[in-house]
Structures are given as structure tokens and as C-alpha cells.
Amino acid sequence: MRIGIVNDLPLAIEALRRVLAQAPQHQVAWTAADGVEAVEMALRDRPDIILMDLVMPRMNGVEATRRIMAEAPCAILVVTSDIESNAAQVFAAMGKGALDAVDTPLLHGAPMAGKHPLLTKIEAVGRLIDAGSSAPAPKGIERGATSQLIAIGASAGGPAALAAILKALPAGFPAGIVIVQHVDARFAEGLARWLDDQCALSVRLAQEGDRVRPGEVLVAGTDDHLVFKSPERLGYSREPSDHTYRPSIDVFFRSAGQFWPGALTGLLLTGMGADGARGLKELRDKGHLTIAQDKASSAVYGMPKAALQLDAAREVLPLEQIARRLTDLPGLRLSTKGLSE
Known part of the structure; x- marks a missing residue:
């Protein structure tokens, strides 16, 4: 793959060049010293x-990501020093369309520190770019009519989209919400805390072993797949072990369609690739309401497009x-005070 490097530190650029040189299938297309040059x-x-740094002169990585995704969209991987300390900026960049984040490798060490995580992330992004195949969905099964579940899948651009939806839902929203967002497990807890700060619901x-409860938002928290293991209980599974996406939206949607006994709404948001499209199709074939984010409001129109x-x-x-549509669902109509017009 042809890779652009954006970083204002010569040592960081050299470290990235050395890592990429160890993977002959990749080549450096160009380098840029700041966000203006990157655009x-x-x-x-x-x-x-x-490979986008965050803290740079003239234009930072968040704004550069926004500009590039609007004017010349391509896959963006945040590569910056100490990503955990820069979690807020990482989420901001992901909200503008970045796919993932990883620490900048260091020149010292044997092997060079950070080499393997970076190459692993690049290969994962490459699989996202290539993914998009579809397969026939199985026929429907019976479902009951108990409590309601909102099942949400998101990838690139997802954090900002999720925050916009959740902050528009009123306290006491009478459905349980479960989210699978493509994000490294290291960021999952920070993402949940950040979303919790954005809305009146508990995130x-x-x-x-968790149960889905009304008014509570559960977020997938590991690199294993979040699934329903019974009609009442969530859990994590390593299988399918060879799945391109971890955690996978398709795997989660499929398990929800298999086990959830009540009304279910599947929602697929912005993201690169096709994860969630087949699972959403299975939910629709079983009679559930399925919603996809439109092109104009998607930071990356990949997964919703595949669903269409x-x-x-x-x-x-x-x-x-989307939030107003969720509050208008049968059984979920309640005061919409605080919802944006």
C-alpha cells in the first residue's frame, strides 16, 4: 500500500520510514510536516x-483529518506519541473519520519499539479497505415482544455520531442500548467515559454476563466479539477468530437477532468497509426495524452504503x-424535552 506520513518531528518520520521499510508491500508515498501540507x-x-500525527503547527491532526475526509477521503490512522494522554484528541480525530490510533514507534530498542503494533494496525486498515463482500442471510426466527433493544454499530466517524445521538436522548429512555464501535480495546474505557459525559444516560x-437494561448504554470493551449468549445475557467470544473486524458488528447483530426476545432496532452508522451490513440485513429479514445513516451526514460512507x-x-x-426516530418507536414515546429540533 502507498502510505503518506504526517508528522512535524524528523525523528518520528524516520522511525515510521524504518518500520515501513520492513514490510515490502508498503511504500512511503510522501511526507508532510503539518496538517496544511498533509491536505x-x-x-x-x-x-x-x-499516518496522521495529532499535535502539529499551523494545522493539527484533527482538523487535517476533517479536511482530508471532506476533500480527498482516504484511510487515516492516527500515529502519535502517548495516545492514552491524548485520548480526547484521538476521539476527536475518529469523529472526523480516522479509523484507529497507535503510538509512534521509537528508534531505539531491538526490535524497534512499537513496530509490531503499527504494522498490525496498518494491515487491519488494509483489510477494511478491501472488505465489502456480501453473503445471503439466513431465514428469520420467531421473536417475542418483551423489552426493547437498540443495537448500534459504528466505525470511522462513530464517536462523534454516537455522542450526537446519545445526547439527544432524554433521561429515562425506556430501551436498552448496546454499541459496537470499532476501536482499540485500549480506548474502549475512555470512549465509554467520554460518551457518559456527553449524555443523560448511563454509559x-x-x-x-451483563443484562440489557432500559436507560443504560453498554459499549463493547475488548477486541473479542460482544455477543448475546442467551436471551438475557451478553458476553464476549473469540470466535469467529479469523474475522476481519474485532469486535465485529455483523457478529453482534447476528447474535442479537438469534437471541433477543423483544423488539429490536438495528442502527448502522458511519464507517469504512462493510461490517454490519450483512448483520443488519439479517435483522431486517427477521422483521426488525433497521436504520442506516445517510451519506450526507456520514464522516465515512462505507458501512451504510454497503447496507443499502x-x-x-x-x-x-x-x-x-435518528434520536427523534428512536423516541418515536412504539413503546418508546415519551417526553422529548431537550431533543434538538
Whole structure:
């Protein structure tokens, strides 16, 4: 793959060059010293992946990500020093379309510190770029009519989209919400805390054996797949072990369709690739309501587009209308005070 490097530190650029040199399938397309140069280079010569630093002069990585995704969209991987300390900026960049984040490798060490995590992330992004195949969905099964579940899948651009939806839902929202967001397990807890600060609902990481409860938001918290293991209990599974996406939205949607006994709404948001499209199609075939985010409001129109190609979404909505649609579902109509118009 052709890779662009954006970093204002020569030592960091050299470290990234050395790592990429150890993987002959990758080549450096260009380097940029700040966000302004990155936007110019992306417009002139769009690479397969951009390795984007966050803290830079003239234009930081968050704004550069926003500009590139709007003007010359391509896969962006945040590569910066001490990502845990910069978690807020990492989430901001992901909200603008970045796919993931990893620490900048260091020049010292044998092997060079950070080499393997970076190459692993690049390979994962490469699989996201290539993914998009579809397969027939199985026929439907019976379901009951107990409590309601909102099952949400998101990837690139997801944190900001999730925050926009959750902050527009009123306290006491009478459905349980479970989210699978493509994010490294290291960031999952920070993402849950950040979302919790954005809304009136309680947001936390899903734990093994958790029940879905009204008014509570559970977020997938490991690199294993979050699944329903029974009609009442969530848990984590390593299988399928060879799945491109970990955690997988398809795997989660499929388990929800298999086990959840009540009303279920599947929601697929912004993201690169096709994860969630087949699972959403299975939910629709079983009679559940399925919604995809529209192109105009998606930071990356990959997963929703794949869902539309499979006829998986009964409704296609802009981000600003999704929360209101959820509160209008049968059994969920309640005061909408505080919802944005």
C-alpha cells in the first residue's frame, strides 16, 4: 500500500520510514510536516493510508483529518506519541473519520519499539479497505415482544455520531442500548467515559454476563466479539477468530437477532468497509426495524452504503433525525424535552 506520513518531528518520520521499510508491500508515498501540507499532498496524490500525527503547527491532526475526509477521503490512522494522554484528541480525530490510533514507534530498542503494533494496525486498515463482500442471510426466527433493544454499530466517524445521538436522548429512555464501535480495546474505557459525559444516560463498558437494561448504554470493551449468549445475557467470544473486524458488528447483530426476545432496532452508522451490513440485513429479514445513516451526514460512507447495497436498511436517516426516530418507536414515546429540533 502507498502510505503518506504526517508528522512535524524528523525523528518520528524516520522511525515510521524504518518500520515501513520492513514490510515490502508498503511504500512511503510522501511526507508532510503539518496538517496544511498533509491536505495539500492528499489533494495532489491521494495515498491508500495516511499516518496522521495529532499535535502539529499551523494545522493539527484533527482538523487535517476533517479536511482530508471532506476533500480527498482516504484511510487515516492516527500515529502519535502517548495516545492514552491524548485520548480526547484521538476521539476527536475518529469523529472526523480516522479509523484507529497507535503510538509512534521509537528508534531505539531491538526490535524497534512499537513496530509490531503499527504494522498490525496498518494491515487491519488494509483489510477494511478491501472488505465489502456480501453473503445471503439466513431465514428469520420467531421473536417475542418483551423489552426493547437498540443495537448500534459504528466505525470511522462513530464517536462523534454516537455522542450526537446519545445526547439527544432524554433521561429515562425506556430501551436498552448496546454499541459496537470499532476501536482499540485500549480506548474502549475512555470512549465509554467520554460518551457518559456527553449524555443523560448511563454509559459503561459491557461486562461478561451483563443484562440489557432500559436507560443504560453498554459499549463493547475488548477486541473479542460482544455477543448475546442467551436471551438475557451478553458476553464476549473469540470466535469467529479469523474475522476481519474485532469486535465485529455483523457478529453482534447476528447474535442479537438469534437471541433477543423483544423488539429490536438495528442502527448502522458511519464507517469504512462493510461490517454490519450483512448483520443488519439479517435483522431486517427477521422483521426488525433497521436504520442506516445517510451519506450526507456520514464522516465515512462505507458501512451504510454497503447496507443499502444489500437492501438491509428499511430507513435511511440523517444523523440529526435518528434520536427523534428512536423516541418515536412504539413503546418508546415519551417526553422529548431537550431533543434538538
